[in-house]
Amino acid sequence: SSHYSELSAAPTLSCGPVACVSKVELRVACKALLDRDTLNKSDPCVILMVQNQGQWTELDRTEVIKSNLHPVFAKVFTLDYYFEEVQKLRFEVYDIHGTHSIGTRDDDFLGGVxxxxxxxxxxxxMVKPLFLKYAKYAGKSTITVHAEEISGNNGYVELFFCAKKLDDKDLFSKSDPFLEIYRINDDGTEQLVHRTEVIKNNLNPVWEPFKVSLISLCSCDEDRKLKCLVWDSDSRGKHDFIGEFYATFREMQKIGGGSKVTWDCMNPKYKLKKKNYKNSGVVILSDLKLHRVYSFLDYIMGGCQIHFTVAIDFTASNGDPRNSCSLxxxxxxxxxxxxxALIAVGEICQDYDSDKRFSALGFGARIPPNYEVSHDFAINFNPEDDECEEIQGxxxxxxxxxxxxxxxxxxxxxxxxxxIAKLSAGEETIKDASRYHILLILTDGVVTDMADTREAIVRASYQPLSIIIVGVGNADFTDMQILDGDDGVLRSPKGEPVLRDIVQFVPFRDFKTVSIAFLPFLILCVLFFTGLACCLGQMCPCGGAQPGGGVLQSQGHLPHAAHPIM
Structure with missing residues (x-):
């Protein structure tokens, strides 16, 4: 999202802050952390803080790694990067005493930067030393932060792994296996891509499916080597090595038609010492779902049409429409x-809509014939056809x-x-579907169902859809900035982040002192350049397949090389 407030005060239009945004993934590791525990080693967790208007707030945090002074965290932080802004960050490392709690005592703090x-x-x-309070060095502790710009492909893959007949490393019980996947970079270094959860006491584990961007997994190179390690988890941090194997994303795509991809999990030491050694178990990729997500700009350049929907707030806080003070x-x-607001935005958007027909919905009113409250009704009262002819309609x-x-x-x-998200998702099944949806929500106050709205936006971020929320009137819209995502990545109540930033919130009053004509122009900038945030410099994220023969592509059981990345 753009920081429109910085633009609105200017007498002339500038799209600079919108155009210079991209998404960045950050990965964190630490070395030589202070040991705060008496019997075991520290259980570190890193909290990422961001500064907004002089205040530090928590944006996200890593997982807790048990009993480890040199942790490599699997958690990936995703941030919007504005080239022209100074975005201050603070990384704080804590020793955790419990499942999720962050200690507040000084002796829980392992250092920050x-x-x-x-x-x-x-x-x-970036490698930096960690500091305690009063600029005191935290011993020899350091933090390493790797940055990767998501600029070439904003698709992602969902992987389903399991294993069978793993070696038993425990004396009185079975192994507690987990899987790690590392990407091997051009310089030979290894970058942790994902670490699964631990499956207790099980030699045939089925790990939870996980999603990872194609940039993170293989740098969009199908033949890049991936090093995969299977470990037996130890609560003291001394994990036992079970075995390893090497894979590529091209191999993974061989899944399909009911077949699975299988690798022997090999322990090199056993292979040298044991004459009849076969493997230490097998690891199986049981399913793969590849998702391509295109931006607004990709759809326009690909010749698709916009479908425009307006949703109007008819709640009582607007005032009696018969009263001149009513909104x-x-x-x-x-x-x-x-x-x-409707005319300003609609007249711009209708230029991209060939049939000039717009869906017009309302929410928050009692409607005829039974006058029950509805939060989704056609304002022409025709549920079979909620569209109107042009903005005038x-x-x-x-x-x-x-x-x-x-x-x-x-x-x-x-x-x-x-x-609207369900409607756009349903169009995936239509042959030659090529529509991008814009939902304009006009409201006079902060939404009541904030948790459900966050969940709905996260789900909608996987669809060809952008949402513009315009706040009318003089209400305090501070809480609405949460939906905009300018202060960080919007997440569902369960913590799942949006796949891409699809919401722009603007208070209408900010444009009274400038020009109403500025509003639609800014919104178009947001729509265009929010797409560029994920594919800066490239018209098509998948490097050739123009979006026009099908909007969001999402398919499982992908045949080999059916949709090449490069």
């Missing part, structure tokens, strides 16, 4: 803020709707977001 995102991106691999008051000489439907409804509440927007 402040830097800027720009410094990390410029160095690609919904129809003044024959001066359009209200809802109409101004939406304006007329809005004006005709007001006398027929009763403004009520609450301000729930998740039903409409879920509906």
């Amino acid at each position: 402040e830097c800027t995102l720009g410094q990390i991106v410029a160095q690609k691999k 919904h008051y129809i003044n024959p000489y001066q359009p209200n803020e809802y109409l101004k 939406v304006v007329e439907a809005y004006q005709n709707c007001l006398p027929k409804i009763q403004l009520y509440g609450p301000t729930n927007v998740s039903p409409i977001i879920s509906r």
Whole structure:
């Protein structure tokens, strides 16, 4: 998302902050941490803090690694990088005493460091000493942060791994196996891509499926070697090596038609010492789902059409439409803020819509005939066809709707977001489907169903959809910035991040002192350059397959080399 507030005060238009955004993945490792535990070693976790308006807030945190002074964390931090801004970060390392709790005592703090995102991106691999309070060195402790810009391919893959007949490393029980996958870089170094969870007391583990970007997995090189290690977990951090194997993403794509991809899990020492040694078990890729996600710009350049939907807030907080103080008051000489925002954005978007027909929905009102509260209704009261002819048709439907409804509440927007996301997802199955959806939500206050809305946005981020939320009136919209994602990556209540930033929130009052014409232009900049954030410098993320013969592509059981990356 763009930082529109920095632009709105300027008398002339500038799209600089929007154009210079990209996404960056950060991976963290530490060395020689202080040992705070008496019997075992420290159980470290790294918290990533970001500074916003002088305040430090937690953005995300890594997993806890038990009894380890040299941890390599599997957690990946994903951030928006604005080239022209100083984005201050702070990495804090703590020794954890419990499942998720972060200690507040000084003796739980293992060290921290402040830097800027720009410094990390410029160095690609930043190594810094850790400091305790009062700028005191934390012994010889260091933190290493690797940065990788997601610039060539914004697709991702979902992998399903299991294993059979693994070696038993425990005396009184079975092994507790986990799998690690490392990418081998051009310089021969190894980069941890993913670490699975531990499956207790099981020689035939089935690990939870996991998602990883193609950039992270193999740098979009199908033949890049991946080193895979299987370990028997030890609570004291002294994991027992079970075996290893090498794979490539090209090999993984051989899955299909009910067949699975299998690798022998080999222990090199056993192979040398044991004459009849076969393996230490087998690791199986039981399923693979490859997802390609294209940006708004990709769709436009590919010749697709936009489908525009507007959702209008009809909650009681807007005031009685018959009262001149109401935000919904129809003044024959001066359009209200809802109409101004609708016309400003709609007239721009309709240029990309060939049939000039727009869906017009409402939420938060009691509607005829039974006057039950609805959070998703057609303002023309035709559930079979909610579309209106051009923006003028939406304006007329809005004006005709007001006398027929009763403004009520609450301000729930998740039903409409879920509906449009489901509609765009359904179009994947239509041959030659080529539509990008824009949902314009006009509201006078902070949404009531914030948790459900966050969940709906995360789900919607996998679809060809962008959401523009315009706040009308003088309410405090501070909490709405959460949905925008400017202060970090938006996450569902369960912690799942959005696949891409699809929401832009703008208070309409910020444009009264500049020019209403600035609003649609800014929004188009956001739509175009939010896409460029993931594929800067390349029109098509998959390097050749133009989006036009099918919107979001998502398929499992991919045949070998059916959709090459390069």
